[in-house]
Amino acid sequence: MSTQPLIGQSVSRLEGHLKVTGKAKYAGDYTTSGLLYGYIVNSTITKGKITAIHTEEAKALTGVIEVFSHENKPSLAWLDLKYADMDAPPGTVFKPLHDGDILCNGQPIALVVAETFELARYAASLVRVEYEEEHFETNLKNNLDKARAPKIGLATLLKPLPPKPVGDFEKAFNQSYAQVEAEYSHGTEHHNPLELFATTTIYEKDGKLTIYDKTQGTVNCQVYVANVFGLSFKDVRVISPYVGGAFGSGLRPQYQLFFSVLAALQLKRSVKVMLDRHQMFTFGHRPPTIQHTRFGADKDGKVNALNHSAFAETSQFEDYTEVVVNWSHMLYPAENTLMEYKLVPLDVYSPLDMRAPGGSTGIHAIESSMDELAYKLNIDPLELRLINYADRDVSVDRPYSSKELKECYLQGAEKFGWANRNPQPRSMKRGNKLVGYGMATGIWEANRLPARAEVAFTKQGKLQVKSAVTDIGTGTFTVISQIAADELGLLLGDVNFSYGDSKMPFAPIQGGSFTIASVGTAVREACKALRKKLLKKAQKMEGSAFADASIDDVVFREGAMYRKDDPSIFVKLTTVIDANKGRPVKTTNFAVPNVFKLKKYSRATHSAAFVEVEVDEELGVVNVTRALTVVAAGRIINPKTARSQVLGGMVWSISKALREETISDYNLGKYMNPNLAEYHIPVHADIHELDVMFVEEKEEILNDLGIKGVGEIGLVAMPPAIANAIYHATGKRINQFPIHLEALL
Template identity: 65%
Template sequence: MTKLPTIGKAISRLEGREKVTGSAKYAAEYKVSDLLFGYVINSTVTKGKIKSMDTAPAKALPGVIEVFNHDNRPSTAWFDFQYADMDAPPGEVFKPLKNNQVLYNGQPIGLVVAETFELARYAAALVKVAYEEEDFTTDLEANTGKARDPKKGLATLLKPPPPKPQGDFEEAYNTAHAQAFGKFRHGTEHHNPMELFATTVEYLNKDKLRIYDKTQGTINSQMYVANVFGLKMKNVQVITPYMGGGFGSGLRPQYQLFMAVMASLELKRNVRVVLSRAQMFTFGYRPETLQETKFGADEKGNLTALYQKAIGETSRFEDYVEIVVNWGNMLYPAENVTLEYSIVPLDVYTPLDMRAPGGVTGMHPLEITMDMLAEKLHMDPLEFRLKNYTNIDKGSGKPYSSKELKKCYELGAKAFGWEKRNPTPRTTKRGNKLVGYGMATGMWDANRILGRAQAILNKNGKVQVNSAVTDIGTGTLTVMTQIAADELGLSLEDVTFSYGDSKKPFAPIQGGSWTVATVGPAVKAACHSLNKKLFKKAQKIKEELFGNADFEMAVFREGILTLKNNPQAEISYEEIIEANKGKAIKTTKSAMPNPLKTKYTKAAHSAAFVEVEVDEELGVIEVTRAVTAVAAGNIINRKTATSQILGGMIWGISKALHEETYKDNRFGKYMNQNLAEYHIPVHADINELDVIFVEEHDEEVNELGAKGVGEIGIVGMAPAIANAIYNATGKRINDLPIHFDKLM
């Protein structure tokens, strides 16, 4: 039996055994009888029109059922009205097979459906497509003159534009005692989770579908299918109990979902569509972004002027935006600030949120420029940040609901050994390796939105808690079970958290580090409400013991209800169920933030410290050790939270040193659409990593006092590595990723 309480403890994942033994089923692994397989045909040109599509050779193969394209696709409801999913940016959502227009390279233009996957793939290779090509533009750097302000929409609520300028930046910068400036770029990155995008559609009848989809939001995919194909929401069930990595790639429905449902409804058969690894590069990604900074400070080290400008890419049909430049004035209280953000529409697919979207992008130039300015002032980088520490978000003028960043600096620096840093670049060596220390600050919003949950006491005295939320591998199942168990006074073994099913109570897409803060309070509320129901029933069943007691006196522990002032008064859950004629007792509750309670800025903070070794002759870079100290409110599960931070740190190493999708703008095409050439870290690239959680109490963020940890682990790593490389080599490399050729 798991001892109560469990919140704050390091609990192993409850689904761990299923995952490591292979019994956990993913979207392409469900056994469905009489199954057809679809294979997507993608455009090989970047822009133009499809003149013709010769499908006869494919259709002639025995076992090929149909080849869908823009000429023979079934009619769909969405072509009559504008539909947007939960994560859709302003603009017009992409509609597969709408017409013969090609909007970007790799666009899905057809679907072969056959009796086997291998046959569908082979038949797709036989389809010959003739195009009328048009001129295209995919080069961000060559088109910065066409940058414009993004259109505003619902997404603006969660992705606000930069605040208005404050003070007189130009005057403050030009008269500053010390100045630092730079130009920065990071390339395109694709999510590349281990599990390929897949959808298995079980055709129940002409109006009813059961769908196993790779998604970060079962209800989002349900809404998408129902609205696009004109079905009733209740007749579309989307199931996703396991997901082999998301990182934001599953926030929007991807095109295999459309293709599989379209084919299933038209053929009245069960259909599965799985994308190949190369096809994983034909939808959303972290956009290439160009940035400029100018910071100024007085002789005492006070930041007086702050300028950051960012230009990102988007598609022609949607305005994808990120919060890139807002972070600087939230962290550092300069009086004269100008922040600019714009986008350039190109002939590409719409970018998509990728772990810490905008935060990891904007923190990189911000934290490097802070280091540059510290050097100009002859100050230690950590000392400079502490000099400009604030408990007020200067961008909004609001205080933070909690901010233990100073403690992050202190504990992180101590654990890392920051005091041993030699401030003079290129002076510390180990054999033929140059050694450098670097640090950076991290920050991420602590958001929450509406969530719902249901709690059911069954006749066996155990409780089932239901929510449509997914678990993308972050430990959601385990954490929600902990929250429910502690509220109910039960062991983990007596609580079942049932999730990943659109038939269950509403949960939003899982992203933005808001899942615990959004669904957790709903679970807590539902369980609290169930306790109240049990107490009322106990008052009726044993009126002599509980009739005159207040609910505040109730104690719920190990399946028994008793009273604080009378431990002898008790009733078991089984007794309550028996008196209820064996019927389950259930309750459903919602939880959401108070829209009037906006007087605080709510955020998680971190401090990253990194040591690198750089081969003096070859320029090969290795991150030998790193420490990240995190302040993220109440940590529900230290084991899963540590795993999240470690994952973010590893991805930060990848972003700084390995990861980029290369686009040849002559063809408008990504050239390294495979895991052999799209480089990510392997075990040999990762050395000693340490995570420290700083104690932080916050009664404003939510009922649990919890802030998300999914993103905060990555945001500070890339600039910390870049700063460490400078300390080792004396070279400032502002173009990510940093490869050895840039140091040669």
């Protein structure tokens, strides 16, 4: 009479059929009668002022309703917020149409609204703008003299600044038996999810707004719209049930949301605004970063000196930061450290979190430096990491809540066949291809944020679960349903999870690998409270066999409540609802992490990546022929969706290491390849044998579910493992991402 637990099962995505058949509706798919379409005009200069904007020709077209610019914008609230949204860095949030000042190339400066999208786009091409240009700077490397420490703000809570120096780094490094010193550079990367950013704002008769938006945070966008336009929160509803990829680009409200709402309120009509692919390059990006490392070790391989410095780009109006240099001391217990992180304000739009922000940048420098150190010491790269293995996070002198990284190393090495590697560079060949093996360590923070959830059991025998959380394609819908079903002992089909709606219970933005740890915990707590309520209702039933039972005396399974001491005694949950006059039994719970408990531990997901590459000896073309990522992430709720997340990170790793880069023309201050034809990402032919393993890890501190996130961990270790494998294959250490084939010729 037992129901098999759903947690731990590889359940296929519940919404998968809707997506592959085209029935899932995204933000740009919604329509209504009388819907208008907006198309945004972007600045063609990088810095200066608009001296005149000519809209007459565009407005003369039949079907063009209005052209909005800074000259005719309505009065906006803005409330002069320092933090206009949950993910805003310190500084002043960008305010579209605030004035005629141009802060960066591609800045949105006008909106054409028309009866059709095609007409709006054509009319936008007729808008003529006159500028007064000013001198600008967009080159990070040429402006390192302007580097400064980041401003401290609320974002520092989730993105801590570098730790203070420990010991005497300079002395220890100079006296080290083995030393490595290197510079690493990462080019600009832009978010290019499959779904373009779109907002459809439905203007209701009572002046309320129902907004379908591509976002990673419905509540975040609701707060943003209400604050900017001076509206009541209850009059703004943001819905985002399906998101066609985001990876951080939807953490902050993007400017199409502002323009869609602006036009809808002014015209009292429903308005849809969608960005085209070119415009996807006009907001947010992974910032170019220059790093310097100096690592020292004794003759036995024990690292005794760590120096990691990073210089990253930010805008002139916000201090966007990443955690880049903190990771090395978390992994390797050196007694002498020096970590530095500085920003260089440039005339660009503010950077934006992109999958594994900071981690995928910093880990490359750290793990390639460790690889170089291994060669100098003539120690196997894996053995060097085992020599420097730490059970505690010595950077803050705290134990890890859980850490099975050593098992990642050992199990991964065995499965990959690391022992078959000839340690000498250029020693392994396959035909005319040089073969290389590389490995690297991965680490990503395991966080948890407050979240709220509502659950209700109905007379139809269904468990209704509600949360404002989005599902950006990571499997949130499925995994939350599994958690809820197990808590009430139900079949998966008896759980109805409603999500992606700001009118539902609060959820934080979806990102940072903390969603299931946060929202999943809230759902679990709500279900536990619901079990107690159902027991109380059962105790009040006439002749109840549960009158003297406590919650520990009963078990929920197969849609019923059973006595543990006598499984023949049970009551169906629908019978309890019938006794409640058919009314659902529901509860809403707010799950808040115990910060005092969490502060006693460092919390992280760990991984080890192993990579094989083939490098054409004559052409320099690199192929990642096989790769393995081994992850320790606590309890895995759904191995199938978790594996999919890590695989996605591994594909992106190939992109980051070998393909992906936005090219800048510093004389024009603009990006030169804002399209998917010239912004190179991997295709099917680039992806070969990829595998994922999860090691057993018991996590009891972060949350009662014992889980950690896996969204970012698949991306942090594999890019340096690729670089290390290329060195092993060719004897050339290339420290610039992406690695171009001409560097290997």
